[in-house]
Structures are given as C-alpha cells and as structure tokens.
Amino acid sequence: MINADIRHLALGGKTILGDCKLQLSGGWTAIVGPNGAGKSTLLKALAGLLPFEGKVELRGRELSKWSGRERARALAWLGQNEASTDELLAEEVVMLGRLPHRAWLAPPSAADVAAVERAMRQTQCWEWRARPVNQLSGGERQRVLLARALATESALLLMDEPLAHLDPPHQADWLTLVRERAAAGATVISVLHELNIALQADRLLVMDAGRTVHLGSPEDAATRDALQQVFQHRLQMIELNGQWLVLPAAAPARISNVLPLHGRRHD
Numbered sequence: 001m002i003n004a005d006i007r008h009l010a011l012g013g014k015t016i017l018g019d020c021k022l023q024l025s026g027g028w029t030a031i032v033g034p035n036g037a038g039k040s041t042l043l044k045a046l047a048g049l050l051p052f053e054g055k056v057e058l059r060g061r062e063l064s065k066w067s068g069r070e071r072a073r074a075l076a077w078l079g080q081n082e083a084s085t086d087e088l089l090a091e092e093v094v095m096l097g098r099l100p101h102r103a104w105l106a107p108p109s110a111a112d113v114a115a116v117e118r119a120m121r122q123t124q125c126w127e128w129r130a131r132p133v134n135q136l137s138g139g140e141r142q143r144v145l146l147a148r149a150l151a152t153e154s155a156l157l158l159m160d161e162p163l164a165h166l167d168p169p170h171q172a173d174w175l176t177l178v179r180e181r182a183a184a185g186a187t188v189i190s191v192l193h194e195l196n197i198a199l200q201a202d203r204l205l206v207m208d209a210g211r212t213v214h215l216g217s218p219e220d221a222a223t224r225d226a227l228q229q230v231f232q233h234r235l236q237m238i239e240l241n242g243q244w245l246v247l248p249a250a251a252p253a254r255i256s257n258v259l260p261l262h263g264r265r266h267d
C-alpha cells in the first residue's frame with residue numbers, strides 16, 4: 001500500500017536522507033535507529049510533508065499526484081511537539097481529524113461525531129473533551145492527539161514518537177489499538193525510541209545515517225544483528241518467554257540473574 005524510494009532529501013542545504021527504500025502493505029512497522037538517523041524526516045517524507053528526490057506511492061499512485069484532501073483522508077498523522085492546536089478544546093482537536101471527510105464549512109455529521117467519540121473513548125480522553133488542550137498534562141495531550149489520528153479512520157497511520165509522555169498502562173493500550181488497526185487491515189508506521197515496544201512490531205525498519213539499512217521481523221536474527229550494528233553493539237538483547245527485550249549494554253546485566261533457564265541472549 002505504501003512504496004517509497006527516496007534518493008535524496010536535504011534540509012538547510014544538508015543531505016539528511018539518501019537511499020531510503022521501503023514497501024509495506026498492512027501490519028505495524030516500527031522505524032528505529034540512533035539519534036539523528038533520519039527517522040522523523042523519513043516519516044515526514046512518507047506523509048508528503050517534505051520535498052525530496054524520488055517517489056512515494058500510496059496504493060500504486062504517486063503521493064504528489066493526490067490532492068490535499070485525498071491525502072488527508074488516506075493517511076493519519078501524529079507528529080511530535082504539535083503546539084498549533086493548544087487553544088482548542090480536546091474534542092475540537094479530535095474533530096480536526098474529521099475535516100477531510102466534511103464538505104467545505106459543513107457542520108459535523110452524525111458519523112463525524114460518532115467517530116470522534118469512539119476515538120476519544122479508545123484513548124480514554126472522552127472525560128476531558130471540554131477542556132482546553134493547553135491545560136492537559138503531556139500524556140493527556142498525547143492521548144487527545146492520538147484520538148485525532150484515529151478519528152481520521154485512515155488505512156495508513158503515520159506516528160512519530162506516539163508513546164511520548166504515556167505511562168506504561170497507556171503504552172499497553174496504544175499497543176492494543178495498533179494491533180486492532182493492523183488486524184482490521186490498516187498499515188501502521190511509527191517512529192519509536194522504546195526498543196522494547198518496537199520489538200513487538202510485525203517489522204522493524206532499521207535506519208542509520210539517513211539510510212534504511214534493514215527491514216525485517218524482530219524474530220529474525222538478521223534484524224537483531226542490524227539493531228546491534230546501528231547501536232554500535234551497545235545493546236543487550238535477551239529473549240524472555242518468547243519476547244525479545246533490550247537493555248543498554250552499559251547497564252548492569254542484573255536481569256540475567258532472574259532469567260529462567262530457557263532465556264537466551266543475543267549480544
């Protein structure tokens with residue numbers, strides 16, 4: 001459903017991306033890599049928010065040929081540090097996700113209102129729908145922005161650091177939501193710093209120095225090798241009950257003391 005070949009992207013006269021390729025259809029893909037690798041920039045390019053040399057195709061048609069409205073319906077975007085909607089009420093922010101579905105200046109339809117309520121209940125922010133976003137905590141605000149993305153009901157969700165400010169129970173809720181959307185046929189692509197959450201994705205897209213270096217399942221040893229390589233072998237990777245976990249290599253390896261006998265390491 002999304003096919004990209006970004007040959008060159010520059011910002012401020014500096015090359016940021018080169019040789020970024022991906023082809024994804026369905027499922028959840030986590031983009032991971034070191035600071036400055038170009039993860040956020042790649043996600044913005046996939047959303048059509050930055051110019052570049054190369055192409056991004058959605059459903060076989062170049063993104064640059066989609067109208068703004070078609071694009072806004074086709075993909076939902078959750079960015080980092082969005083402050084432009086701070087003066088609005090939480091419910092108004094989520095309703096922005098329905099704009100691409102509405103006729104010019106038309107009031108929200110019953111379907112729009114229902115989609116907003118559904119999304120706000122899914123991210124548990126319905127209770128504070130009448131509060132201005134600038135009075136919410138970081139995690140509460142993030143849940144409103146996530147609801148806005150969900151309310152779009154797009155088949156493609158692009159999320160940059162969606163877990164920012166979320167506590168562990170809400171991170172787990174986000175995982176459930178993403179899995180539900182992927183099971184319903186959506187393609188979810190998220191930039192994640194939390195490698196332990198990223199390792200639960202269907203696929204990891206590993207980036208380094210402005211390039212995509214590997215795309216594969218967390219279960220594949222080659223994917224974990226790519227992770228070790230881009231993080232300079234500074235990860236301890238441990239398999240616990242069928243799930244791979246990561247610790248910074250500099251941290252004391254105390255978890256090995258509590259590993260069951262079948263625990264495996266991938267250094």
Ligand SMILES: Nc1ncnc2c1ncn2[C@@H]1O[C@H](COP(=O)(O)OP(=O)(O)OP(=O)(O)O)[C@@H](O)[C@H]1O
Pocket residue numbers: 011012014016033034035036037038039040041042
């Ligand atoms: N507007 C800009 N002008 C010039 N350079 C930029 C601009 N935006 C980003 N960069 C640079 O592009 C590179 C990639 O940035 P990007 O935010 O995509 O990385 P990232 O992998 O998401 O990083 P992080 O993990 O630190 O969030 C960085 O070196 C950054 O300094």
